Amino acid sequence: MKIVIPLKRTIDPFVKPRIKxxxxxxxxxxxxxxxxxxxxxxxxxxxxxxxxxxxxxxxAVSIGDDKTQETxxxxxxxxxxxxxxxxxxxxxxxxxxxxxxxAICDQQQPDLIIMGKQTIDNDxxxxxxxxxxxxxxxxxxxxxxxxxxxxxxxxxxxxDGGLERLxxxxxxxxxxxxxxxxxxxxxLPNIMKAKKKPLESIPLESLNIELKPHLExxxxxxxxxxxxxxxxESVDELISxxxxxxxxxx
Amino acid sequence: MKILIxxxxxxxxxKPSTAQVIAAAKKLSDNIQLxxxxxxxxxxxxxxxxxxxxxxxxxxxxxxxxxxxxxxLTPLIVKMASEYDVIMASASTFGKNFMPRVAAKLNVAQIxxxxxxxxxxxxQRPIYAGNAIATVKSLDDIKIITVRTTAFDPVETIDxxxxxxxxxxxxxxxxxxxxxxxxxxxERPDLTSxxxxxxxxxxxxxxxxxxxxxxxxxxxxxxxxASRAAVDAGFVPNDYQVGxxxxxxxxxxxxxxxxxxxxxxxxxxxxSKVIVAINKDADxxxxxxxxxxxxxxxxxxxxxxxxxx
Ligand SMILES: Cc1cc2nc3c(=O)[nH]c(=O)nc-3n(C[C@H](O)[C@H](O)[C@H](O)COP(=O)(O)OP(=O)(O)OC[C@H]3O[C@@H](n4cnc5c(N)ncnc54)[C@H](O)[C@@H]3O)c2cc1C
Ligand SMILES: Nc1ncnc2c1ncn2[C@@H]1O[C@H](COP(=O)(O)O)[C@@H](O)[C@H]1O
Numbered sequence: 001m002k003i004v005i006p007l008k009r010t011i012d013p014f015v016k017p018r019i020k021x022x023x024x025x026x027x028x029x030x031x032x033x034x035x036x037x038x039x040x041x042x043x044x045x046x047x048x049x050x051x052x053x054x055x056x057x058x059x060a061v062s063i064g065d066d067k068t069q070e071t072x073x074x075x076x077x078x079x080x081x082x083x084x085x086x087x088x089x090x091x092x093x094x095x096x097x098x099x100x101x102x103a104i105c106d107q108q109q110p111d112l113i114i115m116g117k118q119t120i121d122n123d124x125x126x127x128x129x130x131x132x133x134x135x136x137x138x139x140x141x142x143x144x145x146x147x148x149x150x151x152x153x154x155x156x157x158x159x160d161g162g163l164e165r166l167x168x169x170x171x172x173x174x175x176x177x178x179x180x181x182x183x184x185x186x187x188l189p190n191i192m193k194a195k196k197k198p199l200e201s202i203p204l205e206s207l208n209i210e211l212k213p214h215l216e217x218x219x220x221x222x223x224x225x226x227x228x229x230x231x232x233e234s235v236d237e238l239i240s241x242x243x244x245x246x247x248x249x250x
Numbered sequence: 251m252k253i254l255i256x257x258x259x260x261x262x263x264x265k266p267s268t269a270q271v272i273a274a275a276k277k278l279s280d281n282i283q284l285x286x287x288x289x290x291x292x293x294x295x296x297x298x299x300x301x302x303x304x305x306x307x308x309x310x311x312x313x314x315x316x317x318x319x320x321x322x323l324t325p326l327i328v329k330m331a332s333e334y335d336v337i338m339a340s341a342s343t344f345g346k347n348f349m350p351r352v353a354a355k356l357n358v359a360q361i362x363x364x365x366x367x368x369x370x371x372x373x374q375r376p377i378y379a380g381n382a383i384a385t386v387k388s389l390d391d392i393k394i395i396t397v398r399t400t401a402f403d404p405v406e407t408i409d410x411x412x413x414x415x416x417x418x419x420x421x422x423x424x425x426x427x428x429x430x431x432x433x434x435x436x437e438r439p440d441l442t443s444x445x446x447x448x449x450x451x452x453x454x455x456x457x458x459x460x461x462x463x464x465x466x467x468x469x470x471x472x473x474x475x476a477s478r479a480a481v482d483a484g485f486v487p488n489d490y491q492v493g494x495x496x497x498x499x500x501x502x503x504x505x506x507x508x509x510x511x512x513x514x515x516x517x518x519x520x521x522s523k524v525i526v527a528i529n530k531d532a533d534x535x536x537x538x539x540x541x542x543x544x545x546x547x548x549x550x551x552x553x554x555x556x557x558x559x
Contacts, residue, residue: 017378129350158488159343165429214359229541248503
């Protein structure tokens with residue numbers, strides 16, 4: 001079984017993002033970057049399927065600037081077999097990312113695509129569903145467990161109201177939620193080995209897909225500030241403040 | 251401008267989110283229609299027909315819609331889309347699941363999680379865990395929009411009812427099979443629309459101790475939430491998670507108990523009117539944004555609160 005894992009290089013989740021002074025976008029110069037956390041979970045899941053002897057070939061794909069290759073090397077160090085870098089220097093919207101990923105999947109013909117439910121920068125939560133639509137494959141979003149059995153995959157989904165299980169025929173698209181697994185760290189020997197694994201970089205233009213913008217970002221501004229409140233001394237003071245000052249309880 | 255809203259429900263009850271999506275839609279146009287997809291869900295269509303501002307309700311009642319599987323819901327919405335300028339749903343796990351699929355089939359963008367409508371083309375949405383608000387302009391003819399419902403006050407229920415029209419289902423060959431749903435919710439108010447939310451974090455240490463949070467919530471008729479750490483540790487079910495990648499809440503009153511206030515958690519609570527933080531670490535980041543803070547041991551403070559309220 002062949003698995004494609006699309007992933008994005010995003011801001012490190014523990015860094016506080018800054019907005020450019022002219023409000024044209026985010027200021028990512030010299031900011032610590034990392035693999036999108038949900039994509040780390042996707043990579044981990046694929047590696048586990050390989051370790052269980054279910055998957056045989058794992059291919060990571062990322063669209064982004066040259067630095068993206070570092071993130072793909074990290075996926076190789078974790079246990080992915082090959083990586084494809086689609087070189088492009090601006091941030092693309094989910095529909096266009098999904099179209100590029102579809103072109104790659106048309107070439108690679110995977111049995112399964114595992115990817116993040118959401119990027120932590122643009123918080124879109126769209127690309128997996130869109131890719132499934134373009135391929136006309138079944139989808140299971142927000143996965144917290146995956147079991148493969150022959151030609152189908154059973155996915156537990158974290159939804160409002162509980163945990164739902166769906167059984168999909170393969171090929172299919174699965175998007176990961178936080179509790180699917182706990183990603184491992186790459187070992188030093190594996191980081192060394194990853195340097196020899198195949199990483200192909202292709203320009204976006206070579207894929208010959210027609211992409212157009214669907215959304216224009218007019219500006220990016222800070223959210224309204226919340227003021228720092230008061231530290232109270234006792235439960236009585238709190239109850240009194242909630243009743244008499246904030247008037248949120250009776 | 252004509253708008254179609256996909257109603258959110260469980261085949262028995264309409265969820266409060268639908269009335270909030272209508273409120274967002276009203277900022278765009280008064281020509282609002284609702285689509286209820288489900289199975290044996292006539293009562294849902296009936297409830298939807300009484301929401302202020304709805305001109306017509308379409309009811310697609312068929313077994314293939316019983317479990318809201320994205321592959322099943324998509325074809326009918328895509329077929330109806332050509333009649334509309336905007337299609338909207340709530341940015342819950344319901345809307346997030348099928349709306350991007352609809353958008354891709356129509357070859358248009360989805361605008362996720364809008365919190366404001368500036369004009370018929372221009373919307374605001376939070377990005378980077380709510381650390382920035384982007385103003386985006388849609389260049390598409392059909393706009394597919396998911397709504398952050400906490401940003402809009404629900405429309406009212408009225409006596410007058412809009413006509414209910416049957417819509418023929420649009421079955422597909424897709425074979426995704428629903429196996430089961432292990433439901434997490436008891437009788438508590440819905441987390442995303444409750445007036446009061448009481449959340450607990452890692453500091454609760456166990457499922458048993460988390461009862462303390464439940465007791466306080468009982469006193470306040472509140473919904474119960476949690477940080478990711480509390481969910482990961484198994485104290486509470488997954489859909490209690492509040493934050494960037496869980497549920498967004500904006501109650502009148504939010505309690506963060508034994509929660510440090512990581513950016514991902516704060517992203518989900520920022521728009522609450524009053525935030526109360528209870529934490530034994532005076533330097534915990536949560537105190538920087540809480541309206542009222544109590545520094546101390548939650549195992550002493552919460553029982554006192556329960557007793558005195
Ligand atoms: C991709 C990604 C997505 C995430 N999404 C979310 C999300 O949606 N929601 C979310 O919540 N988190 C999310 N997180 C996790 C987030 O970064 C934090 O790890 C998490 O919120 C911490 O939970 P906590 O505050 O309960 O635990 P901790 O950070 O461990 O804080 C526990 C707090 O309890 C206090 N405490 C301990 N004992 C007591 C006591 N007896 N009395 C009073 N106070 C006490 C401590 O002082 C501390 O401040 C995400 C992380 C990533 C990487
Ligand atoms: N530039 C990209 N290259 C490869 N995969 C991506 C890219 N952007 C998003 N993805 C994938 O799509 C998922 C969801 O992203 P989004 O829809 O932007 O929230 C991510 O978790 C990745 O798996």
